[in-house]
Amino acid sequence: MSNANKLLQWLQETSFREVTLSVDLLVTGYIFYFYGSSLFHASPEELASIQWVSGIFLEIIIYSVVLMVVSYIALALITDDELSQPMDVREKQINLIGYKYSAIILNVGVILAIVQYSVEANDLGLSQLGFAHAPLHILVVSFLCAELAFYGVQLYKGRTGDIYE
Numbered sequence: 001m002s003n004a005n006k007l008l009q010w011l012q013e014t015s016f017r018e019v020t021l022s023v024d025l026l027v028t029g030y031i032f033y034f035y036g037s038s039l040f041h042a043s044p045e046e047l048a049s050i051q052w053v054s055g056i057f058l059e060i061i062i063y064s065v066v067l068m069v070v071s072y073i074a075l076a077l078i079t080d081d082e083l084s085q086p087m088d089v090r091e092k093q094i095n096l097i098g099y100k101y102s103a104i105i106l107n108v109g110v111i112l113a114i115v116q117y118s119v120e121a122n123d124l125g126l127s128q129l130g131f132a133h134a135p136l137h138i139l140v141v142s143f144l145c146a147e148l149a150f151y152g153v154q155l156y157k158g159r160t161g162d163i164y165e
Contacts, residue, residue, distance in 0.1 A: 016079050017091060018158055023071045025151035031064050032144045039137070048132040057140070094157045102150035109142020 014022075038056050039047070046052040087095065113135040120135065157163050 015158075016075070017087070018155065020072075020075055021151050021155050021158070023075065024068070025148065025155065027064070027067045027071060028144065028147045028151060030067070031060055032148065034063065035060055035140065035144065050133065053133050053136065060140075090163065091158075093163045094154050097157055097163060098150040098154040101153045102146040105146040105149050106142055109138055109146070112142070113138040 035056065038059075042052070116138055117135040
């Protein structure tokens with residue numbers, strides 16, 4: 001059995017919502033990888049430049065919009081009108097669980113960014129170590145982690161079925 005046939009069989013055996021969550025998880029994971037590798041390979045001068053940071057954020061936004069639109073168009077073409085069907089009670093519960101974990105991660109990230117900003121105002125923060133704009137990076141990382149958790153928890157809960165734990 002070829003890889004194309006295996007992929008087609010997996011798409012036919014898997015629910016549309018699960019495929020959509022998987023694609024969203026992969027796209028968000030790629031964007032997180034792109035962002036992390038951009039930061040890792042940046043020079044200290046680039047990290048200190050707000051123009052460079054703004055350019056990375058613009059690239060992330062463009063990649064996320066383009067990849068999400070392309071993935072939804074591709075998924076809409078291979079499914080038979082599942083986009084218009086409303087979520088059932090179980091899917092709504094799984095979605096709420098995903099939101100809960102996502103909100104926790106995002107709240108922690110915002111609090112850390114505020115603390116880091118306060119520390120930076122007193123000239124003690126990460127900018128002293130050569131990592132400028134740390135509160136902004138903390139916010140972006142927390143947002144990406146929250147999105148990964150949102151999709152990952154929904155996939156996990158949908159597969160295992162333990163939605164009341």
